[in-house]
Amino acid sequence: xxxxxxxxxxxxxxxxxxxxxxxxxxxxxxxxxxxxxxxxxxxxxxxxxxxxxxxxxxxxxxxxxxxxxxxxxxxxxxxxxxxxxxxxxxxxxxxxxxxxxxxxxxxxxxxxxxxxxxxxxxxxx
Numbered sequence: 001x002x003x004x005x006x007x008x009x010x011x012x013x014x015x016x017x018x019x020x021x022x023x024x025x026x027x028x029x030x031x032x033x034x035x036x037x038x039x040x041x042x043x044x045x046x047x048x049x050x051x052x053x054x055x056x057x058x059x060x061x062x063x064x065x066x067x068x069x070x071x072x073x074x075x076x077x078x079x080x081x082x083x084x085x086x087x088x089x090x091x092x093x094x095x096x097x098x099x100x101x102x103x104x105x106x107x108x109x110x111x112x113x114x115x116x117x118x119x120x121x122x123x124x125x
Contacts, residue, residue: 001055001061001063001074001076002063002072002074004055004063005055005064005065005072005073006072007019007020008020008028008029008045008053008065009065009067009070009071011025011026012024012025024043027042027043028042028043028044028045029042029045029047029053029065030042030047031047035047037056038054048088051066051067051068052064052065052066053065054088059077059078059079060075060076060077060078060079060083060084060087061075061076062074062075062087062088064087064088064091066091066096069099069100071095071096071099073091073095075087
């Protein structure tokens with residue numbers, strides 16, 4: 001699932017080879033018709049606005065692609081109908097904000113000490 005998302009994120013290119021035409025990727029991940037689950041539907045891809053497209057599978061299989069964040073996120077689950085949008089909420093509320101640089105992180109001296117200790121330990125087996 002992640003490989004499919006990555007292929008689409010990179011305009012149909014994989015490991016330097018064009019596997020799917022860029023024109024097809026652009027058309028298939030663009031709003032072609034109005035839809036019920038999201039803002040629109042392309043060719044087998046749901047479109048949510050201009051910054052997110054996704055493949056939705058049965059009972060909670062999701063491939064989310066957020067091109068402007070260079071992000072692919074997948075979820076595999078078995079969700080009840082009432083929980084269907086939980087993965088998308090997690091993506092929008094936690095994952096995207098985590099990769100969106102909102103400035104420098106605050107200093108964390110304790111965390112730095114633990115990180116440096118772990119690096120030192122791993123460097124000396």
